[in-house]
Amino acid sequence: MSAASTGVQTLTVADDEDGLRLxxxxxxxxxxxxxxxxxxxxxxxxxxxxxxxxxxxxxxxxGQNVRVPPLDADTxxxxxxxxxxxxxxxxxxxxLVLHRDRHVLVINKPPGLAVQGGSKVTRHxxxxxxxxxxxxxxxxxxxxxxxxxxxxxxxxxxSASATAKLAAAFRGHAARKIYWALVVxxxxxxxxxxDLALSKRPRSGGEVMKADPESGxxxxxxxxTVENAGQSAAWLALMPLTGRTHQLRVHCAELGMPIQGDxxxxxxxxxxxxxxxxxxxxxxARSLTLPHPGGGxxxxxxxxxxxxxxxxxxxxxxxxxxxxxFAGVEG
Numbered sequence: 339m340s341a342a343s344t345g346v347q348t349l350t351v352a353d354d355e356d357g358l359r360l361x362x363x364x365x366x367x368x369x370x371x372x373x374x375x376x377x378x379x380x381x382x383x384x385x386x387x388x389x390x391x392x393x394x395x396x397x398x399x400x401g402q403n404v405r406v407p408p409l410d411a412d413t414x415x416x417x418x419x420x421x422x423x424x425x426x427x428x429x430x431x432x433x434l435v436l437h438r439d440r441h442v443l444v445i446n447k448p449p450g451l452a453v454q455g456g457s458k459v460t461r462h463x464x465x466x467x468x469x470x471x472x473x474x475x476x477x478x479x480x481x482x483x484x485x486x487x488x489x490x491x492x493x494x495x496x497s498a499s500a501t502a503k504l505a506a507a508f509r510g511h512a513a514r515k516i517y518w519a520l521v522v523x524x525x526x527x528x529x530x531x532x533d534l535a536l537s538k539r540p541r542s543g544g545e546v547m548k549a550d551p552e553s554g555x556x557x558x559x560x561x562x563t564v565e566n567a568g569q570s571a572a573w574l575a576l577m578p579l580t581g582r583t584h585q586l587r588v589h590c591a592e593l594g595m596p597i598q599g600d601x602x603x604x605x606x607x608x609x610x611x612x613x614x615x616x617x618x619x620x621x622x623a624r625s626l627t628l629p630h631p632g633g634g635x636x637x638x639x640x641x642x643x644x645x646x647x648x649x650x651x652x653x654x655x656x657x658x659x660x661x662x663x664f665a666g667v668e669g
Contacts, residue, residue, distance in 0.1 A: 347406040351398045357502030360387065360404070361394040366498075368409065379407060397502070421465070428469035435470070436491070437638050441500040441631045443470060443478050446640040447492040449618060453483045463492075470494065481505055485584065487599075489643040490517070490623025495631070503631035508581070513628035516664065517576040517586055518564075518642070520620035520649055521595040522610055524572045528563040529663070532589045536582045546602070547584045549592050557582040559589045562663035567653035571598065571610055575624075575663045586621060597621050598649070614652055616645035 355363060364376055364385075373394070379385045380394060384407040387396060398404075423431075437444040447453070452462040463480075470478050478494040479501040495501025507513045535554030538545045548554075558579040565573045572595070576586050587603045590596055596604025598620040609617055622642055630636040642650065642657050650657045 345408055349404050349406060351400055351402045351404065352498075355398055355502075356400050356499045357506065358398050358498050359394070359502075360385075360392060360396045360398060363398055363404070368406070371409065423466045423469040427466055431463075431466060431469045436640060437636070438472065439632070440474070441496055442504070442636060443472075443494040443496055444626070444636075444638045445470070445492050445494070447484055447489055447623075449487050449489040449643050449645070452486040453480065453492070459486075467494070482508055482581075484623055485587075485619075485621075487619040488517075488621045488623060489646075490640045491515075491626040491638055492623070493626060500631040504628070507628045511579070513626060515578060515623065516625045516662070517578070518622045518624045518646075519574045519576055519586065519590065520567075520598045520646065520653075521572050521574050521590055522570070522598055522604070522608060523595040524566050524569055525561065525563060525574070525593060525595050530561060532559045532561065532593060533557075534589055534592055536585060536588055538583070547582065547588045549588065555582060556580060557585050557589070559586060560664055560667065561589075561593075564659060564661075564663060565655055567655065571653065573650075573653075573655050577664050577667070615649050618645045620646050620649060622646055 349367065351358075351363070358366075360380075361373060361376060364371055376385070377394060380392065383391050384405075386392070386405040387398065388402050389405075431445070434445040434448065435443065436446050447463070452459045454464045455462045467477050467479075474496045476497055478496050479498070481493040481495055481501055481504045484490065484492055493504060495504050534549050534557055535551050536547050536557045537550035537554035539548045560577040560579065562575045563572050564575050567573065574590070574595075576590075578585055584603070587597055587600050591600065591603040591608070596608035598608060598610055599616065599618045600608045600621070623640065625637070625639045627635060627637040639660065641647075647657055
């Protein structure tokens with residue numbers, strides 16, 4: 339016997355929800371509603387915005403009316419709030435903040451911290467965001483993601499409207515992202531462009547990305563050698579022009595220069611000889627520049643994590659070199 343259901347509701351989009359996608363609006367207000375069910379409600383016209391049929395990606399504006407059809411009690415039930423953040427974790431997270439204003443929060447994500455939960459992942463940044471609320475009325479929201487083992491600049495919006503504007507900058511390729519990596523081998527040529535489509539393939543233990551020129555999604559990366567470490571390794575600057583999962587890792591491996599520590603895509607070739615160098619992944623989101631939701635431009639740089647800084651010193655590389663090898667190139 340199904341749970342009792344609500345009647346039809348008409349909810350008004352709030353000021354701080356300007357630009358929010360409809361599916362994310364539903365996730366906020368009705369977290370028990372699955373995406374598949376929402377898509378069905380949209381296809382059948384049961385969900386409407388100002389009386390019109392729309393798609394899940396429709397961007398909302400303040401004052402618009404969203405028709406919500408009858409939903410059962412289980413769907414209406416709110417998810418339990420996140421568990422309180424341990425004081426030590428909260429203090430550690432707050433120490434990672436690189437930039438904070440009333441619209442935006444930027445942290446230097448450490449390697450090893452998952453951004454979101456998943457299979458067998460119970461400790462993650464998304465579950466601890468209450469520690470980064472500070473003086474805001476709302477819990478901060480993730481704008482983009484970094485792999486668990488990738489460190490560096492991670493952007494959060496401090497309101498729904500700011501998050502929507504920041505996300506739009508990413509979708510519109512207005513965000514300029516530069517990563518640093520230590521790769522095994524030296525690329526030839528030293529600077530170039532990688533155009534190699536990628537697709538997800540199932541593998542024991544989870545999915546993996548594969549080069550797939552025929553049916554994969556377009557993936558483009560610019561790379562530039564900042565400095566060689568002899569003939570065994572190189573310090574690369576990487577600028578992704580698309581945002582595919584594991585794009586930089588796969589592109590480097592396919593070019594025959596896997597990122598140090600990336601056994602998933604480089605196998606044994608991804609590990610330099612010698613006990614002095616860390617076997618952890620050497621990939622760091624160094625800088626991010628994009629339009630600020632309050633006006634102007636936001637530009638943030640993150641220092642290297644300890645294991646990469648140790649490798650830079652080992653090879654005599656200068657971690658303070660902030661020259662832009664992609665100057666003049668549009669992101």
